[in-house]
Amino acid sequence: MNDCQLERDGFGRLVVVDAEGVRHAGVVPVRAFPLSAPGDGLSLVGGDGRELLWIDRVDDLPEEVRALLAQDLAARDFAPTLRKLHKVSSFGVPSTWRVSTDRGETSFVLKAEEDIRRLEGGALLIASAHGVQFRIPDVRALDRGSRKLLERFL
Numbered sequence: 480m481n482d483c484q485l486e487r488d489g490f491g492r493l494v495v496v497d498a499e500g501v502r503h504a505g506v507v508p509v510r511a512f513p514l515s516a517p518g519d520g521l522s523l524v525g526g527d528g529r530e531l532l533w534i535d536r537v538d539d540l541p542e543e544v545r546a547l548l549a550q551d552l553a554a555r556d557f558a559p560t561l562r563k564l565h566k567v568s569s570f571g572v573p574s575t576w577r578v579s580t581d582r583g584e585t586s587f588v589l590k591a592e593e594d595i596r597r598l599e600g601g602a603l604l605i606a607s608a609h610g611v612q613f614r615i616p617d618v619r620a621l622d623r624g625s626r627k628l629l630e631r632f633l
């Protein structure tokens with residue numbers, strides 16, 4: 480990042496100015512490992528879908544650059560943490576789940592059992608029919624009723 484600059488244009492889009500002074504507007508930050516190592520491995524992808532810049536560690540960047548990236552990453556990495564499972568409409572799929580998350584109460588549709596992915600350390604990632612990813616960092620930390628409902632789908 481030493482020979483490049485990161486800024487926002489008048490439309491609020493991220494812009495990379497490379498070493499030759501060429502401006503690349505509409506840059507999108509993409510984490511290589513968003514769940515397991517969110518601070519390691521970040522690609523800045525141009526509007527054409529090609530990588531413009533690779534960043535090994537976000538923490539090594541200057542504070543103002545980290546702040547710019549954090550704004551875009553927060554929107555891109557929206558993945559509420561599921562805290563309690565209140566009810567499921569059926570134990571077959573598709574089913575509607577009513578849940579509490581760290582962002583409030585909501586409901587979503589689970590299309591297929593394959594939309595529940597197991598991650599390291601007992602974590603789960605559940606994809607709703609609308610593409611929202613719900614995280615469960617540790618299934619064992621859920622209350623007994625939530626675990627019982629969830630076990631029917633695992």
